[in-house]
Amino acid sequence: MSGADEFTEIARLFRPLTGGAIGAFDLLDDAAIVPQRPGFDLVVTKDAIVEGVHFPVGEHPGLVARKLVRVNLSDLAAKAAEPFACFLAVAWPKAFGPAEREAFASGLGEDLRTFGVGLLGGDTVSTPGPFTASLTALGWVPQGGMVRRAGARVGDVVAVSGTIGDGALGLLATQGEVEDPAGWLAERYRLPSPRLDLRDVLRGAASAAADVSDGLIADAGHIAAASGVRLSLDLDRLPVSAAAAAWLATQPHQSQALAQLATGGDDYEVVGTFRETPPGFTQIGRVCAGAGIEVSVGGSPVEIGRRGWRHI
Structure with a gap:
């Protein structure tokens, strides 16, 4: 122009x-x-x-x-x-x-x-x-109070706000691949709500945090890498909405379906590490010694291929 x-x-x-x-x-x-x-x-x-x-x-x-x-x-x-x-x-x-x-x-x-x-x-x-x-x-x-990805400590709990998987299902709903009669899932994908309401909780309790944009497992992995620790995640604890729960009930392979929700991205919730689970969050794992991410369902390890959205 x-x-x-x-x-x-x-x-x-x-x-x-x-x-x-x-x-x-x-x-x-x-x-x-x-x-x-x-x-x-x-x-x-x-x-x-x-x-x-x-x-x-x-x-x-x-x-x-x-x-x-x-x-x-x-x-x-x-x-x-x-x-x-x-x-x-x-x-x-x-x-x-x-x-x-x-x-x-x-x-x-x-x-x-x-x-x-x-x-x-x-x-x-x-x-x-x-x-x-x-x-x-x-x-x-x-001053000095920004919550970074680095800072997770062995023994901390891993917790996430809100519900996970609605963004990924919302994208599928816009493509006609998931039933969404009320349009709620599509709305979650199109207009996410930034969790600015969690500011005080994060300032007071979080040792590390990241927003869930590329996928819960991928973004938790960023915390693990920046902090030099290992995050152990239990997908049985994944907080899901009623719409996501209804979708899960139709899936023949629960481990794969839970992994799909945890890697889909576009949720724009916050995953963080804390000494104990704060209000508004659900515990989904623990911080351990080591490196990387380990994921389980029903107590059994699950291999995750694509951990989230890749930009390149």
Whole structure:
């Protein structure tokens, strides 16, 4: 997109999303200032989503924008950070005319307001490829208080928030491969809820944490690798929703089905390690000496091939 048209569109669609942040300069500059907050560290994360990879081709642009916000805030949630601002980059394909761009900006604004996040800047470009968008999210944690993947200690419990497997089943539901009469599973996939409500629990009790985006086993594996320990997971303890439980009841091989839920990704819950299981979490394992991940069902070891989504 060229010169004046690009800046006119930025002013029209995105300037209202700054929330009046002083450092955004009404998006009239090509840089922003991030204010300092004494006694706090600035946490920065970045995620991108691509049409046909992270959301279905033809998905409503407003839903795409809201998912973009939420998957980034999920990263901040796992760090026990309080989100406050973001930077946006979008690559519009030729099929994205004014109506689609306005719908994207509208959805973006809806969730930025919901979560109290201001837009500080970014970039818009055109692309011959699929629609692609990226968000850089900023959050605050008390100085030295970010919950890292490193920090799990032998003897800690491994616990996860919410329910696991709904995102993977939701993707299958959008493809017509899983029954979803109420549309609940598809909604869980399209519009995940970042677990920002767990901030105080994580700050007070977690030794390590990660958001469950690529798959529970894969993301637990990141904690094991960063902490230099072994995580032993019992899939019999996997917390599942009523919809996932109904699906499990139809599966002939329970071990494989549980593994599918635990490796599917897109749940955007938080897996962490703690001295004891905190409120809002379900214990699914233990931290042991060693390295890597061991998984069992019914007390028997289970070999897991693909542990989660691989980007390359």
